[in-house]
Amino acid sequence: MKRVASLLLCACLAAGACTAQGAGDRTVTVFAAASLTESFGALAEEFEAEHPRVRVRLNLAGSSRLAQQIVAGAPADVFASANEATMRTVTEAGRAEHEPRVFATNELAIAVAPGNPHGITSFADLARDELTVVVCAPQVPCGAATERVERASGVTLRPASEEQDVRAVLTKVQAGEADAGVVYGTDVRAAGERVSAVRFPEASRAVNRYPIAVLTGAEQPEPARWFTEFVLGPTARKRLLEAGFGAP
Amino acid sequence: MPWPLWIPAALGLALVALPVAGLLLRADLARLPGLLTTPAALHALRLSLLTAALSTLACLLLGVPLAVVLARARLRGVRLLRAVVLLPLVLPPVVGGLALLYLLGRNGFLGYLLAVTAGVRVPFTTAAVVLAQTFVAMPFLVVSLEGALRGAGADYERVAATLGARPLTAFRRVTVPLLLPAIGSGAVLSFARALGEFGATITFAGSLQGVTRTLPLEVYTKAEVDTDSAVALSLLLVVVAVLVIAIARPRAWEGTR
Numbered sequence: 001m002k003r004v005a006s007l008l009l010c011a012c013l014a015a016g017a018c019t020a021q022g023a024g025d026r027t028v029t030v031f032a033a034a035s036l037t038e039s040f041g042a043l044a045e046e047f048e049a050e051h052p053r054v055r056v057r058l059n060l061a062g063s064s065r066l067a068q069q070i071v072a073g074a075p076a077d078v079f080a081s082a083n084e085a086t087m088r089t090v091t092e093a094g095r096a097e098h099e100p101r102v103f104a105t106n107e108l109a110i111a112v113a114p115g116n117p118h119g120i121t122s123f124a125d126l127a128r129d130e131l132t133v134v135v136c137a138p139q140v141p142c143g144a145a146t147e148r149v150e151r152a153s154g155v156t157l158r159p160a161s162e163e164q165d166v167r168a169v170l171t172k173v174q175a176g177e178a179d180a181g182v183v184y185g186t187d188v189r190a191a192g193e194r195v196s197a198v199r200f201p202e203a204s205r206a207v208n209r210y211p212i213a214v215l216t217g218a219e220q221p222e223p224a225r226w227f228t229e230f231v232l233g234p235t236a237r238k239r240l241l242e243a244g245f246g247a248p
Numbered sequence: 249m250p251w252p253l254w255i256p257a258a259l260g261l262a263l264v265a266l267p268v269a270g271l272l273l274r275a276d277l278a279r280l281p282g283l284l285t286t287p288a289a290l291h292a293l294r295l296s297l298l299t300a301a302l303s304t305l306a307c308l309l310l311g312v313p314l315a316v317v318l319a320r321a322r323l324r325g326v327r328l329l330r331a332v333v334l335l336p337l338v339l340p341p342v343v344g345g346l347a348l349l350y351l352l353g354r355n356g357f358l359g360y361l362l363a364v365t366a367g368v369r370v371p372f373t374t375a376a377v378v379l380a381q382t383f384v385a386m387p388f389l390v391v392s393l394e395g396a397l398r399g400a401g402a403d404y405e406r407v408a409a410t411l412g413a414r415p416l417t418a419f420r421r422v423t424v425p426l427l428l429p430a431i432g433s434g435a436v437l438s439f440a441r442a443l444g445e446f447g448a449t450i451t452f453a454g455s456l457q458g459v460t461r462t463l464p465l466e467v468y469t470k471a472e473v474d475t476d477s478a479v480a481l482s483l484l485l486v487v488v489a490v491l492v493i494a495i496a497r498p499r500a501w502e503g504t505r
Contacts, residue, residue: 064472132372134454139473160372161454162461164468172454176355177371 027055028223031070033063033082033141033210034165035106038190039243040080046239047230054223062165064140070095070215077224080212080231082106082166083141087211097218100211103232105246107207108145109185110198111173118179123200124155126180134169134178137162141208142169146182148206157182170195184208186244209248268486275479283480291458292466293484299374299462300442303381307389307438310382312431315393316423320402330394337387344383345451352379352452376453377460381442388441389434396430397423440492444485 032040037060044056059066063082067089070076079096080103081087087100112120118131126133135157136143143162150156160178163169169181174194188197212231214224230236241247276283283289318330336344352359352370362368370376404426408418424431446464453460455469463485470478 062472068472068475132369137455137469137472139469159456161456162469163455164450164472175349175353177349177353 025053025055026220026223027057028077028220028227029057029059029075030078030080030227031059031061031066031074031076032080033066034060034167035082035142035184035187036060036080036210037167039186039240039245042239043231043236046235047227050230051223051226054226056227062140064089065164075219076215077218077220078212078214078227080210081141082210083144083208084211085144086141087213090213090215095215095217096213097216097221098213100213101228101232102209102211102248103236104210104240105207105248106184106186106210106244107203107246108142108149108182108200109188109203110200111170111181111183111188111191111195112179112198113173113176114193114196116196116198120180120198122198123149123153123202126157126182127155131179132160132177133157134161134163134172134181135159136166136169136182137164140165142166142182142184145206145208149182149202152205153202189244207246210245271479271482271486275483276476279476280480280483283477284484286477288457288461288466288470289477289481289484292461292463292481295374295377295458295461296443296463299377299381300439302378303385303442304435304439306378306382307386307442308431308435311386311389311434311438312393312424312427314386315390315397316419318390319394319397333390334387336384337391341380341384341445341447341449342451345380345448345453348376348380348383348448348452352376371452372454372456372460374453374459377449377462380448380452381445384445384448385438385441388437389431392434392437393427393430396427400426436492440489443488443492 030040030044040058040060044058047056048054059076063086066074066076066079067081067086070079070090071093079087079090081090081100084100084102087096090096091100110120110123110126112118120126120131125131135146138144138147142165146157161172163172166183166187169178169183170187170191172178173181173183174191180198185197185199185203188195212228214221214228218224237247314333318326318333323329349371350356352362354360354363354369354371359370362370370379404422405418408422409415413421444464445462446468449460449462450465450468455461455465457466461469463481467478467481467485470481
């Protein structure tokens with residue numbers, strides 16, 4: 001019953017028809033990078049357990065798309081981006097309440113089929129002719145990082161496709177359509193048994209730093225600040241490290 | 249005509265026209281030529297026109313016989329067949345893309361066969377784009393043709409048969425000419441639908457400049473970072489679509505009246 005009520009509440013909020021205060025609960029809307037899907041899902045639950053009157057509503061998608069939506073006036077309270085360049089879109093539009101703070105870092109890894117049947121051991125291997133490689137488009141953070149690694153290593157990839165977010169790349173590898181995909185190390189870990197990871201040293205040349213900020217015009221500025229502090233705090237740090245993120 | 253009809257009619261028109269007007273208002277008209285002639289935009293436009301034309305051709309080659317069979321065959325189960333053929337009309341395009349992937353992808357049975365026997369890979373190629381577009385566009389052709397076939401009746405064909413024409417001759421010399429206007433309008437509809445195809449393409453063919461990134465995919469890619477050029481490309485799509493419908497459709501319709 002409670003579940004149904006909270007679902008209804010969410011629907012209400014989405015429609016902008018009523019506010020959370022009416023029911024005594026407060027809902028904070030968090031826009032977060034697709035690569036944070038599992039981590040923020042778990043963090044939101046822990047946060048809600050600590051703050052019983054506050055609900056966290058997550059909107060997970062490619063960071064660049066989320067940033068565009070926020071600049072266009074999307075009703076979000078908090079933004080967690082997969083890189084600082086994308087966060088800058090939001091700060092330059094005057095929508096960040098404070099200087100964004102980095103809460104995690106992430107490195108690229110190569111996702112391959114379980115057991116690595118093609119014997120991929122380095123980033124340079126991805127340039128092999130017979131391999132179907134899928135990457136992120138340069139417009140999104142994981143694609144920007146991939147480009148930096150290409151420049152740093154002097155390896156030029158000829159991808160079969162440039163996807164819009166890191167999860168789409170992972171899906172193509174899981175489906176067996178791509179032999180290898182360049183994603184974040186955390187994505188490979190989240191995918192469990194369905195893919196294997198190949199780590200490569202050049203990844204350290206393009207470490208993504210994940211900033212978080214409370215947004216100006218937030219409908220729930222107070223819980224938004226609590227959530228942001230929570231993500232920057234020790235409990236969240238522990239969870240993020242477990243998920244494979246690096247410390248800032 | 250009862251006057252109260254004007255109110256919902258106007259609302260209906262507004263629902264379609266106002267968002268397009270919004271797009272126009274948002275567009276930076278001074279920068280429009282520059283935004284539309286970037287290499288990425290030109291690649292996408294060329295690819296879109298090429299693939300939509302090819303898939304229209306495929307729709308014609310496969311869809312015309314299919315419509316004739318559905319309208320004329322006296323078989324049990326034609327009704328079910330029709331439901332299957334029209335499925336892409338109601339399915340979300342992403343589902344179509346997945347379905348194609350599980351048939352022609354590397355782990356799909358046909359895809360596996362093609363890879364092993366001919367060394368051919370379908371996903372991530374321009375051919376995959378054409379297939380995805382044909383998949384979603386063909387029902388439009390079949391629907392408009394089937395209606396015309398039923399309207400036209402089979403009398404002329406029967407007469408041709410009594411005059412000694414073989415079935416194939418009757419089809420070529422009688423049925424097809426009768427259907428030409430409907431074929432024309434169906435082809436235009438298919439072309440327009442193929443031009444706008446997005447979900448099946450990105451799922452089945454991926455997105456790579458010059459190979460699989462058609463105009464709708466380019467708009468999606470640009471919407472991430474560069475709203476101005478996304479808007480410019482959207483306008484281009486609107487203009488092409490309006491042109492296609494306005495120029496070709498009424499002409500195709502004239503004969504059916």
